[in-house]
Amino acid sequence: MVDADRTNTATETHRGAYGEFGSDSGGLIDRSFRERIVLVGVSMPPASAEDTEASLEELALLVDTAGADAVASLVQRRQSPDPATYVGRGKVDEIRALAEEVDCDTVVFDDELTPAQQLNLEKQLGRSAIDRTAVILDIFAQNAASPEGKAQVMLAMLRYRLPRLRGRGLVLSQQAGAGGIGARRGPGETQLEIDRRRIVRRIHRLEDQLGQMRRTRLEQRKSRRQSRFGQVAIVGYTNAGKSTLLNRLTSSDVLVEDRLFATLDATTRRLQLPGGERVLVTDTVGFVKKLPHQLVESFKTTLDIVGEADLLLHVVDASGADPEGEMKAVRSVLGEIGAADVQELVVFNKVDAVPDAGRLPAGHEGAVAVSARTGEGMDKLLEAISARLRSLLTVVELHIPFQRADALAVAHREGEVLVEGTDEAGFCVRVRLDEAGESRLAEFVVPPVAGAR
Ligand SMILES: Nc1nc2c(ncn2[C@@H]2O[C@H](COP(=O)(O)OP(=O)(O)OP(=O)(O)O)[C@@H](O)[C@H]2O)c(=O)[nH]1
Numbered sequence: 001m002v003d004a005d006r007t008n009t010a011t012e013t014h015r016g017a018y019g020e021f022g023s024d025s026g027g028l029i030d031r032s033f034r035e036r037i038v039l040v041g042v043s044m045p046p047a048s049a050e051d052t053e054a055s056l057e058e059l060a061l062l063v064d065t066a067g068a069d070a071v072a073s074l075v076q077r078r079q080s081p082d083p084a085t086y087v088g089r090g091k092v093d094e095i096r097a098l099a100e101e102v103d104c105d106t107v108v109f110d111d112e113l114t115p116a117q118q119l120n121l122e123k124q125l126g127r128s129a130i131d132r133t134a135v136i137l138d139i140f141a142q143n144a145a146s147p148e149g150k151a152q153v154m155l156a157m158l159r160y161r162l163p164r165l166r167g168r169g170l171v172l173s174q175q176a177g178a179g180g181i182g183a184r185r186g187p188g189e190t191q192l193e194i195d196r197r198r199i200v201r202r203i204h205r206l207e208d209q210l211g212q213m214r215r216t217r218l219e220q221r222k223s224r225r226q227s228r229f230g231q232v233a234i235v236g237y238t239n240a241g242k243s244t245l246l247n248r249l250t251s252s253d254v255l256v257e258d259r260l261f262a263t264l265d266a267t268t269r270r271l272q273l274p275g276g277e278r279v280l281v282t283d284t285v286g287f288v289k290k291l292p293h294q295l296v297e298s299f300k301t302t303l304d305i306v307g308e309a310d311l312l313l314h315v316v317d318a319s320g321a322d323p324e325g326e327m328k329a330v331r332s333v334l335g336e337i338g339a340a341d342v343q344e345l346v347v348f349n350k351v352d353a354v355p356d357a358g359r360l361p362a363g364h365e366g367a368v369a370v371s372a373r374t375g376e377g378m379d380k381l382l383e384a385i386s387a388r389l390r391s392l393l394t395v396v397e398l399h400i401p402f403q404r405a406d407a408l409a410v411a412h413r414e415g416e417v418l419v420e421g422t423d424e425a426g427f428c429v430r431v432r433l434d435e436a437g438e439s440r441l442a443e444f445v446v447p448p449v450a451g452a453r
């Protein structure tokens with residue numbers, strides 16, 4: 001059960017982006033040195049022992065990305081988590097003994113701990129106890145670059161922290177530099193209440209700020225919509241090769257790194273398809289199993305673009321250990337952000353690293369196999385994007401009176417005009433339109449003749 005020999009010798013130092021977040025925002029993992037971490041997972045039905053092991057391996061990678069070393073791990077099988085301590089009481093003693101033996105600073109649990117569980121565990125383990133959510137938030141905080149990305153991560157962190165302030169109020173406000181008017185105690189007000197009030201105020205400020213950014217983006221996108229470019233969003237598990245694919249398709253130079261959550265901000269580029277159509281392709285933040293709901297909630301501004309897309313390119317690392325599990329995790333997040341109904345084209349990436357094409361996951365009709373690194377399969381992918389976008393369009397006949405030249409202009413702008421002529425009353429146009437265009441021009445649509453197909 002106990003696997004105390006998983007040592008990690010990486011010595012890379014962290015990226016220290018915390019300064020910009022303010023002193024009370026980060027610090028879930030102390031990065032003044034590389035912390036030694038013990039990982040703990042609970043294997044609960046329906047997850048199999050292998051699922052739990054795979055999840056712990058991924059947690060070790062997350063911990064490494066956050067700048068610490070996983071030095072040992074431990075798994076418990078249970079029907080459900082213990083409400084007080086997540087693992088059973090006896091297991092807590094075992095973890096404490098292991099932590100002492102390997103001299104670890106922090107224990108990381110593979111599921112989100114309730115505030116009470118976290119507090120109890122810290123007391124009983126005599127060291128800090130954090131969860132997978134905290135590690136992921138930590139990585140996001142290190143990688144956030146744009147003002148919007150930073151605001152989104154900060155909001156997620158504060159929402160995570162608010163219910164966990166109990167018993168730590170004093171420490172937190174000391175870290176924040178407890179001076180200043182905001183820190184002055186009202187009559188009968190505890191330090192904890194002051195801290196809570198301050199965090200709630202910051203949450204509201206960030207929500208306002210992000211709400212404003214979101215409105216600006218929606219306006220920008222509205223004008224893009226009017227240009228009638230098809231919208232394609234690249235989605236997928238973190239490190240699947242989404243940014244590499246955007247770069248390959250559009251000759252861009254978005255940051256590519258063998259690192260989890262390298263991309264947090266959305267980048268949009270134009271792409272011309274083989275048939276001449278132009279589309280906008282957007283690369284965005286990757287997903288992971290057990291992605292913290294606080295992040296999904298806070299990243300609304302960035303993720304709007306996924307829900308609004310005409311087509312999703314779902315990039316899957318075909319060379320990875322668990323492509324199917326990763327696809328499932330991605331689809332579950334897509335459901336959470338209201339993008340479950342957007343058409344999806346599965347793109348199996350990294351085929352250069354797959355020894356035999358027969359090893360690709362089966363049963364995904366229409367999937368395209370590519371290597372964003374070597375360029376293999378790109379022609380097929382472009383054709384598939386073209387075909388899928390076309391299948392979303394319908395061809396209609398319009399009859400537009402001469403005095404409504406404005407509607408004729410809309411048909412040209414929003415659709416692809418195939419045939420254009422006139423009769424004694426107006427313009428007769430055959431045009432390929434998407435759903436939105438069709439509804440804008442609904443009053444001019446000539447109903448198909450009954451019986452004709
Ligand atoms: N062998 C191989 N490696 C690839 C391929 N595409 C991407 N990679 C590598 O996979 C790693 C991640 O690539 P990214 O493009 O940054 O992945 P991403 O999906 O954008 O990752 P995040 O933004 O971190 O979620 C990098 O080391 C890439 O060089 C490929 O087709 N074959």
Ligand SMILES: [Mg+2]
Nearest residue numbers: 242243262263
């Ligand atoms: Mg990326």
